Amino acid sequence: SLVKPALELRNLSAWYGESRALYDVSLDVKPGGVVSLLGRNGAGKTTIVKSIMGLMNRREGSVRFENRETIGLSPRKIALLGIGLVPEERGIFGTLTVQENLMLPPVVRDGGMTLERIFDLFPNVRARLTAAGNALSGGEQQMLAIARILRTGARAILLDEPTEGLAPVIVQQIRKTIESMKEMGFTILLVEQNFDFAARVSDAFVVIENGRVVDRLEGPLGSAEIESVRRFLSV
Ligand code: ATP
Secondary structure, X not given: OOOOOOEEXXXXXXXXXXXXXXXXXXXXXXXXXXXXXXOOOOOOHHHHHHHHOOOOOEEEEEEEEOOEEOOOOOHHHHHHHXXXXXXXXXXXXXXXXXXXXXXXXXXXXXXXXXXXXXXXXXXXXXXXXXXXXXXXXXXXXXXXXXXHHHHXXXXXXXXXXXXXXXXXXXXXXXXXXXXXXXXXXXXXXXXXXXXXXXXXXXXXXXXXXXXEEEEEEEOOOOHHHHHHXXXXXHO
């Protein structure tokens, strides 16, 4: 393809102490593209997004964002380049209000989304401005977590299991949010257990097993591909 990827992983390996968790993972996310990492529990999906963010104490290979190498940079420097991680545990401040959470993004760089745009994207967040983080529903917490990362000015967003534990109607709202973010031009790497959800929002899929890439698929998927991925994930 002629389009240079926004996010380019080449032979990325990572370790927890002495224990190797990733083996030469290579993948691309095009500017404005949505790629899903699929795989069973413990496959290494979370480790990939943590490695991109610089959160593993040992990683090797190459992770380039908009042509800049990030291996060797701290998580803060990586965030300042324009990558944001919405972690599985969401990372919001439970005892602070929604408004305070929005005023305290993990980093601040140019181009952070204004509160007005945040409220357009997440009307529920506006409605809950004075509530404490830990008084929110799971879906509201997820939306606040995404909103805080959009406040940082990140252009590439790593979403770790955004739909986990949420009711189907809330999962639909998260889907609309991701579609809006895509329309706004954000580059998105998604970790998902919910394959039906991932299949609807993604342009491409990378299947992970034992810390390795074992398959790659371009969307939209045909029914035979959907069946074979579903069978693989449920074994
Ligand atoms: P899940 O959906 O369960 O989070 P995952 O695909 O995201 O699955 P990872 O969390 O990336 O998987 O885990 C990959 C491997 O790394 C697993 O074998 C796991 O046991 C191991 N691992 C994860 N976190 C740590 C840690 N802090 N210390 C040591 N090993 C870890």
